[in-house]
Amino acid sequence: MNILDKIVLRKKEEVAACKAQTSTADLEKKAAFSRETYSLKDFLTHPERTGIIAEFKRKSPSKGIINNQVTVEEVTMGYNQAGASALSVLTDRDFFMGHDDDLMAARAVNNIPILRKDFMVDEYQIIEAKAIGADIILLIAACLTKEELTAFAKLAKSLGLSTLLEVHSQEELDFSLNPFIDVVGVNNRNLKDFTVSIDTSLQLAQTIPSEFLKISESAIDSPETIKILKKAGFNGFLIGENFMKTANPGKAMQDFVHQL
Numbered sequence: 001m002n003i004l005d006k007i008v009l010r011k012k013e014e015v016a017a018c019k020a021q022t023s024t025a026d027l028e029k030k031a032a033f034s035r036e037t038y039s040l041k042d043f044l045t046h047p048e049r050t051g052i053i054a055e056f057k058r059k060s061p062s063k064g065i066i067n068n069q070v071t072v073e074e075v076t077m078g079y080n081q082a083g084a085s086a087l088s089v090l091t092d093r094d095f096f097m098g099h100d101d102d103l104m105a106a107r108a109v110n111n112i113p114i115l116r117k118d119f120m121v122d123e124y125q126i127i128e129a130k131a132i133g134a135d136i137i138l139l140i141a142a143c144l145t146k147e148e149l150t151a152f153a154k155l156a157k158s159l160g161l162s163t164l165l166e167v168h169s170q171e172e173l174d175f176s177l178n179p180f181i182d183v184v185g186v187n188n189r190n191l192k193d194f195t196v197s198i199d200t201s202l203q204l205a206q207t208i209p210s211e212f213l214k215i216s217e218s219a220i221d222s223p224e225t226i227k228i229l230k231k232a233g234f235n236g237f238l239i240g241e242n243f244m245k246t247a248n249p250g251k252a253m254q255d256f257v258h259q260l
C-alpha cells in the first residue's frame with residue numbers, strides 16, 4: 001500500500017472516532033465557527049503580500065522530523081510579518097506530528113487566512129475546520145471522487161471557507177474541477193512515491209483554466225524557482241520544509257522574500 005492510501009485509511013478511522021465523541025451540532029457551537037473568514041483569493045492577489053503560503057510542519061513521511069524545536073506562534077507570526085499571503089498548518093497527528101491545537105494557536109495570533117492542511121475524507125472535517133478557526137480547506141484529487149470533490153467544495157463555500165484543490169497530473173485536473181473550487185494547486189511532490197519535480201507545475205500551468213488562481217506546492221527551495229513559476233503564471237507558492245528546516249523559519253522566509 002502506498003503512503004497516501006495508508007494516510008487515508010488511518011484518517012477514516014480517526015474521523016469515525018471524532019464523530020463518536022463530538023457531534024457536528026457541538027462543533028457549530030464553538031466561537032470560531034461563527035467568525036468571518038479571510039478569503040484566500042483576496043490575500044493571494046494583495047499587492048503587499050508575497051503569494052507565499054507558508055507552512056508549519058514538524059515532520060513529514062518523506063523527511064521524518066524537520067523541526068520540533070519551535071513554537072507554532074513564533075513561526076506563524078514570523079511568516080505573517082515576512083509577508084505570507086496565508087499560513088498552512090498541519091493538523092494530522094500520526095504522519096505529520098500536527099494537531100488541531102496548532103491551528104487554534106496560529107489563529108489566536110494571526111489575521112491572515114489559515115489553511116487546515118490535512119487529508120479531507122468526510123464532510124465532518126470541513127465543519128471541524130471552521131470550528132477550529134481555519135479559512136481554507138485542501139481537497140486532494142488523488143484521494144477523492146468527483147462527487148466528493150463537488151460536495152465537499154460546495155459545503156466549504158456555504159460555510160465561507162475557501163477551497164484549494166490539489167492535483168498532480170492532467171488526469172486529476174480533468175476530473176476534479178468544479179465551480180465551488182477557489183484555487184488550483186499543483187503539487188510537485190508525487191504523494192505515492194515522494195519524487196519531486198517543479199516540471200509538474202510547469203507542465204500543468206497552461207491547462208488550468210484561467211478563471212482559477214493557481215499555486216505551486218512543495219519542493220520550492222529558492223527565489224529563482226519562484227521567478228520561474230511566476231513567469232509560468234502561478235499566483236501562489238506553498239512552502240514548508242525550506243523554512244521549517246532552519247532554527248528560525250520566520251527569519252528564513254524574510255531572507256528568502258528579500259531575494260524575490
Ligand SMILES: O=C(O)c1ccccc1NCC(=O)[C@H](O)[C@H](O)COP(=O)(O)O
Nearest residue numbers: 060061062191217218219238239240241
Ligand atoms: O511532505 C510529505 O512527505 C508528504 C507525504 C505524503 C503526503 C503529503 C505530504 N506533504 C504534503 C505537502 O504537500 C507539503 O507539506 C507542502 O506542499 C509543502 O511542501 P514542502 O515545501 O516540500 O515542505
